[in-house]
Amino acid sequence: MARRSVHPNPTRTAPGKGSKSTQRERILTGMITAANRDGYAGASVSAVIAEAGVSRPTFYDYFADRDACFLAMIAEVHGRLLALLRPAVEAEAPEHALQACLRVLVDFAASEPAQARFLMNESLAGGTSALAARDGSIMEIAQLVEDRYAELKPAKAVPDFSARMLIGGVYRLLAVRTRRGDPRVSSLVEDLLGWVAAYERPLKKGRWRSLQPLAPLAPSPFLPEVPLRAPPPLPPGRPRISAAEVAENHRRRVLFAAALLAEQKGYTASTVADICKLAGIDARAFYAMFADKQDAFMAVHELGFQDLMAVTAGAFFAGSSWPERSWEGARAFTQFLEANPTIAHVGFVEAHAVGPGAVQRVEDSHGAFTIFLQEGLQYAKPDPPPSRPTMEAIITTIFEIVYSQARTGAELQLSGLVPHMTFLTLAPFLGAEPADAVIDELLAGRSGK
């Protein structure tokens, strides 16, 4: 219940622990609390003002609507983060700019978990503008790093990968940890520093930093025949089709309609009525199969995930050694997404919008792809072996790459990035130079397989 503010507080005090905050700050803090608890969808104006202890008119004095408040808080947290990053990056040698950033990001997640969670996790559910704000935050941090790199002599060694993607990958890693309230977040620093060290090489020898796609690879022979699509409506007066087949037909049409709507309108804005209309079935048939919108959407997500996993696995095992398997897996993975942009969108852009109850499942499905890295531990027996967080970071970075491509809305161009993704995968196990050697072999000999 909203508490009416009895004492309006005109003095603007400095923000800080325990001091009296302005109304605006209380609203923003209320937004973080509500969003972290119930997700973007649950962070309504009512919920926010209840947390903040302000009236509804007061809320609207400061913000046009919920979204404006949400975005303002993203900007606010980003600003605080940047204020911590700038001096840290300046204090270190230019070639350690990225490492400095990673230290600050992890420390921030450890010391300000609510804010970190909001910026890195809840933003993913906030719709297009929120995603843009989140991406903007990452890009600004990456720019800090790039600006420092510009001061370097070409012989200096830096991680040979796009800072923007690495930071995005770390955002995702921290998003999971802060969402789960992981108390050992700060221990990630060592893992992440070790991780990026694997990519280091002199600036002038950099191959992968620019994330410039190479020529698309020849199509993988392991892609499904038919891209996933909705089955056509049943012909009228259907005499020979069993009840089970009718139900299956309806179910698939609902799944595909849900996927399309998520891509076009966004999950949050889509309704059950929308889904039924697009699928061409009535609400009763819908509710016979699915409990609600979230249930239908999670089924689509599940379908997409399982298919992507199965396609990747089938291609992976066509390789005769782990590096070759990683390559073949990445090829099928990227090409499958290119052929099924709706799945790419549902899995990588809209996925977090499902709401707190289902996000666990989404995160698990992302984490699942670390399974393709496990064999690397047996193959390379690196010393020390890449840690679990390192393997997660490799996958979350690949996911960040896919996500950023899918966000552009243009035709996905992912298979040209297979060499980059392979470098990301192999270097922590084999070392940067051996990884490049393997990639060159694969590019030369096997791209036409």
Next chain:
Amino acid sequence: MAEDPVGRAAEGRTRRRGGGRGTGSSAVRRSLRRERLLGAIVEVTAREGYAAVTLASVTDAAGVSRRSFYECFADKDACFLAALKEQQEQLLAGIRRAVVREPERAAQIAVERLVAFASSTPATARVLLGEAMAAGPDALDARDRAVDEIGALVEAAYDSLDQGTPAPDVSPSVMVGGVCRALAARLHRGDPASPGLGAELIDWLASYERPLAAHCRRGLRPVRLPPAVLGNGIVHLASPDLAERAAGEEVVSWHRARILAAVARLSERRGYAATTVTEIARQAGLSPRAFYRSFADKQEAFAALHEQQFRAIMAVSAGAFFAQQGWPERIWAAGRAFASYLEQNPALARTSFIESYSGDSERLRRVEELVGAFTLFLQEGYEHGARGSAPTAIALDAIATTVFELAYRYIRADRVRELGSLVPHSAFISLAPFLGPEDADRFLAAQIESLAQ
């Protein structure tokens, strides 16, 4: 005369070129020709794959006339079957003799002998352990019978021992069948089956060891469990009847889908060998020309169907696997979903476990790759390394092929609906090499307990 038929055929050719009829009665000469034919068919199969073997290639390789061939064998299949049986007899005899001397190592001896066979005569081993499974139902029967005979030898040995003797708590015939598949896959890939592999497999077997009196898995006693609920995200493979006329470039992809559905239907009813392109096209409601726009030949269409079925099975298993936290829980869930899906889709089960094993060597290699794909689910087991020595690559392959063999046997015997009741045993096969048999059993007992509630 060489024991290896491949060598024997070559010898025979030299001998024939050396001079006319040779010595001895006509019965002896016929017997020699028969021997050469048996050697030749193995040699040619090793080279070309069974499907491509022709009578002419066999008689050429043997240096024998067509008429002589028909004096010995009714047809190619009969010749091949005879060659198989001859090889199997040899292998069995060797195992039998060794097991009599050391019954407490019966399972290990079987494995050692198979590895020795694969490493000393790889081409012949590839035919016996691999190609034979693509040579039609009679050859498959012979293969299964031979595996069962080895299994029976091991069981008989166990019966003769003090029940306190440690032995691997795995069904011997399923294990032997699994090891045969794992070795065949290696040979098909061109990886040498080095004798060292034997030691690794023995080590793998050791991970299932417990006193005979404590054995609870070997007998494959069914465990009644409620069926696993498969999630909402599964999409069953498309039925062609519902596919309407599509326009433009969609036509081709809808045709492909209809062809695959037709192949699935025919494969279940008639098997790979008996199905023709004409029949497939007719079943799909298309002209043969439309078929050839999508697929070069029958083998390619079957290959595409098999990929599709693999993906469906993998998707279901992966979905269940990743829905759990904790590796043993994941293995249990994946095993349950896997069995449930096959139970609900018996036609798919038959096609993907039996009919898929068809076509040329490259096809067989791919089939074996896909079986090996399920080792993906085992990788996480290394993080659970309770045991001193972790399973090696061949052990991982053997786990996957042994579980596959178990499913294959039940599917082939039309007992697909019992697969769910075997999940505790198949899960044990996956878990014990990492957790040890006691912890694996404890875990499984807890899972069964919680399902009973």
